[in-house]
Amino acid sequence: MSDASTSRRRPSRELLEQLREGKAQLRAQRRNLSLAEKVGAVIELQRACLPLLARQRPLRSWERVWDLEP
Amino acid sequence: MPRFASALAVLNEMKSAAVLEEYAVAGAMAIVFWTEPVPTYDLDVLVWLPPSSSPVVTLTGVYTWLGARGYRAEAEHVVIEGLPVQFLPAHNALADEALRTAASLDYEGIPVRVVRPEYLIALYLEPGTRTPRRRERAALLAESPRVDQQRLGELLERYGLER
DSSP states (O other): OOOHHHHSOOOOHHHHHHHHHHHHHHHHHHHTSOHHHHHHHHHHHHHHHHHHHHHHSOOOTTOSOOOSBO | OOBHHHHHHHHHHHHHTTSOSEEEEEHHHHHHHHSOOOOOSSEEEEEEOOOOSOSSOOOHHHHHHHHHTTOOEETTEEEETTEEEEEEEOOSHHHHHHHHTOEEEEETTEEEEEOOHHHHHHHHTOTTOOOHHHHHHHHHHHTSTTSOHHHHHHHHHHTTOOO
């Protein structure tokens, strides 16, 4: 029986560094958003996260998408 | 549709009306102010309540003032301009200092006081409240370039807090 963990192709260290750098850049971009853009992003996160949260447990009364403009 | 800035303006009105002696945004929304957006569903507001002859801390005055303006209480929150807000009376000397040293920021023309990131980290690392999520948020903040690492180190040492 072959050992899959030794035969599987692995990403190079350079590729991993490139991916980490890309992630760091994305986070830096999000840090540099205006405050109103950040509040807009929070509302988008609520839209994305709430359905996932609702699958795990009942939502609390305040756990809902904010009905407001950034 | 209400605006986020309108909810912040209500906090300033509460201070002007002496319903609150002082306030500062804390919790996850304060993180959002200082670093990157994180999922959250409410606005935590650290407050000093006005002096009272009663030794018991109560939010009745806050809820009454807001209720008279049509903002309804839901469990431990009050929904202000569409935003669930939780008022947290400062619970110790660290919270007092966080409130006293909060930064005044501008949100779409509305001034808003926000707990500084070093104090947010310290509050997240308080013993008794160190949940995995709070440690994660402290770590997220700690790597932000907005954090003054020297001030953070001094603060953690002074209050005997560990990372």
